[in-house]
Structures are given as structure tokens and as C-alpha cells.
Amino acid sequence: MDPSYRVRNSSALPSPALLVYPxxxxxxxxxxxxxxxxxxxxxxxxxxxxxxxxxxxxxxxxxxxxxxxxxxxxxxxxxxxxxxxxxxxxxxxxxxxxxxxxxxxxxxxxxxxxxxxxxxxxxxxxxxxxxxxxxxxxxxxxxxxxxxxxxxxxxxxxxxxxxxxxxxxxxxxxxxxxxxxxxxxxxxxxxxxxxxxxxxxxxxxxxxxxxxxxxxxxxxxxxxxxxxxxxxxxxxxxxTCFLQDWHNLKRYQDLPFQPAALLFARVVSKPASGRVTVDAGCKAIASDPPAERGIVYSDEGFKPLFQSEEHWVFEVQDSQRFKVGDELYILPTHICPTFALHQSVRVVDASGDWVDSWPVLARDREL
CATH class of the missing domain: 3.20.20.10 (Alanine racemase)
Known part of the structure; x- marks a missing residue:
């Protein structure tokens, strides 16, 4: 992952959080x-x-x-x-x-x-x-x-x-x-x-x-x-191209739009050898499409096993390199319905600092 996506002051950033990069x-x-x-x-x-x-x-x-x-x-x-x-x-x-x-x-x-x-x-x-x-x-x-x-x-x-x-x-x-x-x-x-x-x-x-x-x-x-x-x-x-997502990035390689929104998550459990659970359930990332809902953009080797409301469980061969509390950046497969799951998004400036939050105002059917 391009280091420009990492949040420098992430220790204060709650997870899961949807990040945007203006x-x-x-x-x-x-x-x-x-x-x-x-x-x-x-x-x-x-x-x-x-x-x-x-x-x-x-x-x-x-x-x-x-x-x-x-x-x-x-x-x-x-x-x-x-x-x-x-x-x-x-x-x-x-x-x-x-x-x-x-x-x-x-x-x-x-x-x-x-x-x-x-x-x-x-x-x-x-x-x-x-x-x-x-x-x-x-x-x-x-x-x-x-x-x-x-x-x-x-x-x-x-x-x-x-x-x-x-x-x-x-x-x-x-x-x-x-x-x-x-x-x-x-x-x-x-x-x-x-x-x-x-x-x-x-x-x-x-x-x-x-x-x-x-x-x-x-x-x-x-x-x-x-x-x-x-x-x-x-x-x-x-x-979609203004924010980009995993579906479009992998499918349309002739269109060089860059991801401008990522889901920030943390490891919350290591229930077994070779298994890592993160706090990015289906309430944080769209379950459309039902199969591959996103990829761990910041690391390799993550194979999704199953997802529930608040948890996403992955198989990771070298899981020993992760500890509970470690941060991950996930690129949603479909960014549009993922946005609608969040009341606000966290704004990351060009220097990598989380500086603001923007309300996802029109996620409601009435303003």
C-alpha cells in the first residue's frame, strides 16, 4: 500500500472508521x-x-x-x-x-x-x-x-x-x-x-x-x-470513480483512478493459529457483493473466512506477525453502499493526519 494512505495520528482514531483523502x-x-x-x-x-x-x-x-x-x-x-x-x-x-x-x-x-x-x-x-x-x-x-x-x-x-x-x-x-x-x-x-x-x-x-x-x-x-x-x-x-473501490480497480485497469476512501480497522482477536479477527463486520463494510466484500489493502495474505455484524474473520498463514490492536486498511469492493453505513467519514489530509470528520448527510431518506 502506498504509504500516503497511513494515518500518522491513528492512535486516537476509533475503529472501524471510513477514511477519505481529499x-x-x-x-x-x-x-x-x-x-x-x-x-x-x-x-x-x-x-x-x-x-x-x-x-x-x-x-x-x-x-x-x-x-x-x-x-x-x-x-x-x-x-x-x-x-x-x-x-x-x-x-x-x-x-x-x-x-x-x-x-x-x-x-x-x-x-x-x-x-x-x-x-x-x-x-x-x-x-x-x-x-x-x-x-x-x-x-x-x-x-x-x-x-x-x-x-x-x-x-x-x-x-x-x-x-x-x-x-x-x-x-x-x-x-x-x-x-x-x-x-x-x-x-x-x-x-x-x-x-x-x-x-x-x-x-x-x-x-x-x-x-x-x-x-x-x-x-x-x-x-x-x-x-x-x-x-x-x-x-x-x-x-464511483471519484472515490474508487476494489471492484473497479481490479476490473478496469485501463482507468487509472486511485482509491480515495479506505476502511480503517484493528485486529480484535486471534482465536486460533492462522486466524485473525478484525472489527470490520457487515455494519462497517457493504455486503454487496456477497462474496468478496473488500481486500486488506495494507497487507497481503488475508483470506476471508466469514463475517458477522461486528467481526470479520480471516485466515492468515503468518498470523504471528500480527497482534491484537494492530491496524489494517481495507479497500471496499463496493464503496457506494459502504458510505451509506457510516454517519460520518474521517478526513485524512495530504500529510497523513486525521484532521476532520464529514457527515454523510444524505444517507438519511429525509433531511
Whole structure:
């Protein structure tokens, strides 16, 4: 492990603790900007970190548009002074009037939202027009992932054109997340991205032939946004790359983002020869994915055996080199849900000192 990750004043640091390294976040942000070529193309997805402070770092770099997944994240962005916010989650139930109220309370913010359902679009139209407002709605397109959205076919053309006719709604373009395009091989990933973009190009052409306007297309996560940056007139919405995690680090070796968040833990028991237990249970690190939840980044030879709420047990061949109380640094496999497990993160400055704590404000569903 790079020695810059070690905390110099760690003796006072409680464990487990999620550490963040602002200088490394700035470096990752600069790299994302270089890939995008223009800050106007970037919509960082803040569901990864849910913090005002990391949002501020990205705004200082010139980024002004942000993407989020929850109403709390949207409100946090508005509180931060962000002026353009995409809620990339179709609102249902009471979240529709909540969205109307949020738009009224932060009238200086341009909120956008996605939809893929006629009934929800009609409800958005009814509630926004009744309140005397309007909102941009992007049609959510399913590129084959099968999670949300509509297929880019003639039915999508009809639905998009219907959006443009509803009061209280402005048809704002197309949104597409291709999380299934996670090929390790960069050329295979690029090929999949080309196929996805070709389908959107065809859809846009059909809409425009019938008089519709498509002012923007927002697509791509961490794995594919570098592909789309090279391919065409699209806007980009990566999230994980700003903090990086073990999944992306090992899978996408062509993307040189550096880890900017680690889980700090300590050995709490040595129950048997060749076995070490640390205080990093599933309440401290995400159990998504269920298999490899992270790696011990600071040392080698750790094989995970099992994990419970407050404990993580490893097989370590040369376990005699560790004693109870020793410190470990763990790189989570999935950083986004790991952040949501922590009320706050500990800030480590460029000199290696723990200097501050930042609240993970939008981990709550309501602020």
C-alpha cells in the first residue's frame, strides 16, 4: 500500500472508521474532467458519497451539474448551492408532491427527473401544473440491463412525444444507464458502448423526424463514460470513480483512478493459529457483493473466512506477525453502499493526519 494512505495520528482514531483523502478525490476529479474534456459534460453521481464536502470539491473544479438517486440527495445538492440537479430515479407515491415542494423551496435550482411510465408522467404533469410550475423530464431508456427504463423502440418515441405535450412538463432528453456494460477488455466495452449509443442515435432521429426535440442525452457510469466521452454528443454521469473501490480497480485497469476512501480497522482477536479477527463486520463494510466484500489493502495474505455484524474473520498463514490492536486498511469492493453505513467519514489530509470528520448527510431518506 502506498504509504500516503497511513494515518500518522491513528492512535486516537476509533475503529472501524471510513477514511477519505481529499487530495486523492481532487486527483480523481481532475482525471474525470480530462476524460470528459469539458466540465459541462459531467454530471457526477453523488449517490456514491452523499456528502456536501465532496460535492464542494467537485464544484471547485468547475463542475456545476450533478446527478442523484434520492430526494434527500437532491435536497442536499440544493443546499450546497448546486443549480442543476438530475434526480435519476422515477418518483412514485408521496415523492411526487415532495419533488414539487422541493422545486418550490429551491426555485433558483433547475431540477430534472427521469420517467419511464405514462401514469407517472401524467401525475407529474398534473401536480406541477396545479402548482404553477414545470419540470424537465428525461425519458429513461433501458439499454438491455433490465433494471429500469423503456426499450429504445417505437413505443419510446411515442412516450417521449407525449411528454412534450403534457402541461407542467418539458421533454428534457434521454437518460440511459448501461451498468451491464462492465467488460474487462476495453475494446469489448467500447464496442458495447457503440452499440448502445447507436440505439440512442436512432431513437433520437425518430423523435426529431416527428418534430420532437432532444436537448440532451445523459448516459454512462464509471465503466463506460470514458467510451462515450470519445464517441459523441453526450453528457456523462460517473459516480464511483471519484472515490474508487476494489471492484473497479481490479476490473478496469485501463482507468487509472486511485482509491480515495479506505476502511480503517484493528485486529480484535486471534482465536486460533492462522486466524485473525478484525472489527470490520457487515455494519462497517457493504455486503454487496456477497462474496468478496473488500481486500486488506495494507497487507497481503488475508483470506476471508466469514463475517458477522461486528467481526470479520480471516485466515492468515503468518498470523504471528500480527497482534491484537494492530491496524489494517481495507479497500471496499463496493464503496457506494459502504458510505451509506457510516454517519460520518474521517478526513485524512495530504500529510497523513486525521484532521476532520464529514457527515454523510444524505444517507438519511429525509433531511
Amino acid at each position: 487530495e486523492k478525490i481532487r486527483n480523481n476529479t481532475a482525471l474525470a474532467l480530462a476524460i470528459a474534456g469539458n466540465p459541462e459534460r459531467l454530471w457526477p453521481h453523488i449517490k456514491t458519497h452523499k456528502t456536501q464536502e465532496i460535492t464542494a470539491i467537485q464544484r471547485e473544479a468547475g463542475i456545476r451539474k450533478f446527478k442523484c438517486a434520492t430526494m434527500a440527495e437532491a435536497e442536499m445538492l440544493a443546499r450546497c448551492g448546486v443549480k442543476v440537479v438530475l434526480l435519476a430515479y422515477q418518483p412514485v407515491g408521496p415523492n411526487i408532491p415532495r419533488l414539487v415542494e422541493l422545486c418550490q423551496r429551491y426555485a433558483e435550482v433547475s431540477f430534472l427527473v427521469i420517467a419511464d411510465d405514462r401514469r407517472i408522467a401524467a401525475e407529474l404533469s398534473e401536480q406541477f401544473s396545479r402548482a404553477g410550475g414545470r419540470i424537465e423530464v428525461l425519458l429513461d431508456i433501458d439499454p438491455g440491463m433490465g433494471r429500469t427504463g423503456v426499450a429504445p423502440d417505437e413505443k419510446a418515441v411515442e412516450l417521449y412525444l407525449e411528454l412534450g405535450k403534457l402541461k407542467g412538463i418539458v421533454a428534457g432528453g434521454l437518460h440511459c444507464f448501461d451498468g451491464h456494460n462492465n467488460q474487462e477488455d476495453p475494446e469489448a466495452r467500447m464496442s458495447a458502448a457503440r452499440e448502445c449509443l447507436a440505439a440512442l442515435d436512432l431513437l433520437q432521429d425518430r423523435v426529431q423526424r416527428r418534430g420532437g426535440k432532444v436537448p440532451r442525452r445523459i448516459l454512462g457510469g464509471t465503466s463506460t463514460f470514458p467510451c462515450y466521452a470519445k464517441l459523441g454528443n453526450v453528457e456523462l454521469s460517473p459516480g
